[in-house]
Amino acid sequence: MNAEDVVSRLDRRLSLRRRVATVAVALAGGAVAAVVLALWATEPHLPARTQVAFGVIAGGGLGWVGYGVWVVRRRTPLLALDRVVAGWLALAVSTVVGVVVGVIAVSRGRWELALVGAAFVLVAAVNLGRARAHRAALLRRKRELGG
Numbered sequence: 001m002n003a004e005d006v007v008s009r010l011d012r013r014l015s016l017r018r019r020v021a022t023v024a025v026a027l028a029g030g031a032v033a034a035v036v037l038a039l040w041a042t043e044p045h046l047p048a049r050t051q052v053a054f055g056v057i058a059g060g061g062l063g064w065v066g067y068g069v070w071v072v073r074r075r076t077p078l079l080a081l082d083r084v085v086a087g088w089l090a091l092a093v094s095t096v097v098g099v100v101v102g103v104i105a106v107s108r109g110r111w112e113l114a115l116v117g118a119a120f121v122l123v124a125a126v127n128l129g130r131a132r133a134h135r136a137a138l139l140r141r142k143r144e145l146g147g
Helices: 003-008 018-043 046-075 078-107 109-145
Strands: none
Touching: 018 046, 046 078, 078 109
């Protein structure tokens, strides 16, 4: 395989598998947001903490919808930029939810729930690190090939 073959492979369309997975993520995010927003709209007298939690969860779901639309509209692999964006989104949502759950769990003496939230943040951070390393390797390879 020569340099032109590798660079041409970098410009291919997004695979069917990746498109289906991205659409599934967007639909799941949309479903979560729709359910939470419907609950929020039909229960007007919820405590402030619950309303904030519903807002965060709905925002996270809508964030995944936006990510899915962005990736599918681009129709190209983006040199793993889509993975980095997904990693940052997962880290942001898991951090916000983890902090909220952690504060509530600690205030109620349920340290194990706080640890679960911390584990989600750790997994999201590891996935982001792997995505960034993969993107850096692809960009380095593209530069080496003169692309």
